[in-house]
Amino acid sequence: MDSKGLKGSRGIIAVIALMIIFVGVSTSLLQLNGNVARGISPEYNELAPYEAPNNLASWVYDYRGFDTLIETGVIYVGALVSVLAIGRGIVRVKGVEGDAPVAPSSMEFNVSTLNVILKYFGVPVIILLVAYALLVLTGAATSGGGGFQCGVIFSSAYLLGMIFYGRKNPLNLSKKFLIAIGGVGWSIYALLGLPGYLTTGYWQYNVGADLWTSGVIPGVDGMAAVVPDILRQLFGDPFRLLLVMSDGTYASTAGIVPLINIGEAFNVIGAICLIFLVFVYGWNDEEEKSR
């Protein structure tokens, strides 16, 4: 279907089909304009002063934290699958000949043509970018930041190093390290559900903030288990902040949210840097073994 294929009756049908889809989508969105139902959203905002000041972080990592666990899995799987396509972990049935696999190939950035100033500033910029990534990570609960953003900034620093210096990247991450850090990140996230599961029975219950058994919010019916004080202090106290609002002061804590963010950041760093590294240099099992 080149652009030639769009001429004639086929093209007319295509255009009509797209028009119908456009009309369907736009009319339904048009009717939503101004009548979007608020639904459950205000209830989440109601709880905001008791948790992280950044309510979106609480929503993403606490109220709907399990959705985000699977979402983190999406990026992990994305890295796993795209690297598998390039050559890591292609399997063969014993004794059966298949197609010849695509020969692993490796590209290299042409680093000799870069001018001296860029090369001189490369290392400081990479260091500052990594520091910025860590700042964004630590600001997860208080400002619009978080693990995913940290991972993306970090991997852009890594890509910058690859473009400026080629294989002599000052930020030297091996494939093994990246795979390990990705896996460790996702398992940190998954295992942070365990304290809540063991004490209250709910997976990923935020034991640090402990909104529902500590009596912060009155009128809850049915939660029997109580989070032990030691666990609440361990996960909650390091992240306690004093929220001075016009109608009162709240000693809120994000609980496990910042820790989850660290796991998410590790996972995203591992996944995206691995994608960059393998897309550029390819995957060669022999080469990996010799290291």
Next chain:
Amino acid sequence: MIEINLQLLCFMAAALLVVIGLGGMLFLDNIIKKIIAFTLLSDGVNLALVTLGYVEGGIVSILEPGTSAGAFPENAVLIFGPGIVLTNIVIGVSTTAVLVAVTMVLYRRYGTLKASKVLKGERK
């Protein structure tokens, strides 16, 4: 008469992006162009989702020192839209990565980026 406001404009732009992306994905032949069209489609969906959270005269859903915590629930934007957009971005990134990886491998095998030729398995 429909009142023109920001939400409406954003919704219309989103619908347009979705249809452009859809058309590109279905009718362009170059695989890389198809992937670019997919990112347009995904951005259109993102725009629609973000606009879903729009509240007239609303504030960002981060508490600020000195504001009122009592008024926050009513004023803050609806939280589903921005939250789901994060997921959609991640899904878009992963899908794009997989598509690009497979395209790279197929390009090495067949030496062409034309979908019509690659899928038939013709050599250049």
Next chain:
Amino acid sequence: MNESISNLWSIPLFIIIPILTAIALNIMYNRKKAISVTAVASSFALVVISALSPFGFHWFTGHPAVLPTGGYTYRADLLGWRLSLEYYYGPLQQIAIFLASLLLLFVVMISIKSLKKNIGPYISLLFLTFMSSAIVIMVNDFYHMWIGVEIGSLIVAGVVLASGEAVSQKAALKYTFFSALSGAGLAIALALILGVTGYSNISDAIKAMPLSNGSLASILYVAFGFTVLSWVYAGGLAPIHPLKADVYGASFPHATVLLQAQSKLMLVAIGLLLLRVFGTLPFAKEVMLSISVLTMMLGVVMAMLQTDFRWTLAYLIVSHSGLVTLGISLGTVQGIIGGLFQAINDVVYMSVLLLACEGVYYFGRGTSIKSVSGIAKRAPWLAIAAILGAFAASGVPPFNGFQSEIILIQASLNYGMPELAIVVLMVSVTTFIALFKGIYNIFLRPDDALNNNEKTGTPVPKILYACLAALIFITVLFGVYPQLAINFLTEAALKVVYIPWVP
């Protein structure tokens, strides 16, 4: 009923155990001994947990529901708006997850036995396939279902790509393109439903849906359209059936066992969602019915035309998906029971056929009816298993396929559409013909090359025979005592028809 109101212990384990196993296997990469111990142990644990677990709800992150009158509650049986993500583990989920974990155990054992080194990433993808099917069948939330479908399709692409052959790379490319498209469509549907109701929990959204408001009905139609798109995609239904069939055909047959189980569970989950949310829309059931009929017809016709046994099976799986969706889209209790039962039976007997095909693959000459023949002489048990599987698939009495097809035929007669019953009969007859064309040529036709005494391939591992025996036992069991499964499914069907807001 021993159903806990909330907070069921087993539900998180179905997701967390596969995730942790997958991470560990991916890091192990080529340490075969460690991989086999970990993988077999954890898949066995999944089988045991799914068999022992009681029924109930789990609210992840432990946030309660908001009562309409104010205040919060942890009781799932009260009307309230859920703050957290809700999973439900009921009879349907139990039988589906038990079968899926059993298949996972079989497939893991077979692939460890038959594959060469570097199997870590591949087996971790198999575990993630199980995870995504468990997510989709248990979840009661639009948002999470969307994530489950998306991660599921990426994993399928990975499983297909693992063989590294040109045909699987092409199949994966096409499949991933369409997954991008239908994922975006499902996201639009999610946005529209959230815009109309404001709830992402399916039960809450159904309760809050303003059905009387005429102007919003058109929004629901568009949302229905996009959800049907993703239904069609997830199950490989009619307009795009070659896409899914390519995926089935291009992966290893043992991997196809899991892929088809995942896709059947997605079909069931999204189909029940369509019925619960959009079942009251006029034309909704008709659209779904016509898609199923088209799928069945096109699937069997394409299956007859194939010369490669793997592709014959692939198209048959697609066409039998049509049987499942036929039952679901009838929308009656009997129809839904038939559809769900058909899904379960289908997974089992197709697994028998696929594993028999895997055995043929080990002889090293492919699975095309032109290149391989006379297998029955070298592996008689394999031939017997294939023939029994073919009988089950074409609905011959002592096997399970017969029981579910008879329910489907009765359901369509009771619905007042005898045409559908004829289509079902036609599908089973054509399945028989298509399968026996392949089985005769591959197993029974005398082999010319046998005289050359060539030794290619690898011996069929004993574990494959054990798995085949277990699966054939299940087909006969469900064929003789269909009540074993139907008792599990009736409750789910009743809920969908009469009280759609209960998961």
Next chain:
Amino acid sequence: MIELQLFPALAGEVTTIVIALVLGILFGTRFQGGMSKRMVGMVFGLSIIAAILFEAPIFTWSLIAGFINEDFSISLAFIAATVGIFIGMLFRGGHE
């Protein structure tokens, strides 16, 4: 606010700085190649400028967290991350 400024009211104001330092050390060990003293000084100076631009996180009130007054505050987490990277590079030491 003055009484809050001397000591951190709650631990959350300090934890971010500690996390930034620790993770900085972790990733600092991954850097290869040496750096001259002038370069270190320049990066440190740039990081202080950046820290002033980023400001302290909201709801932190103490000097330790970098809060000086409403209009002027520095993000000590950023400086801690930079320092952490330098320390990590020292650990790596002689390699390559």
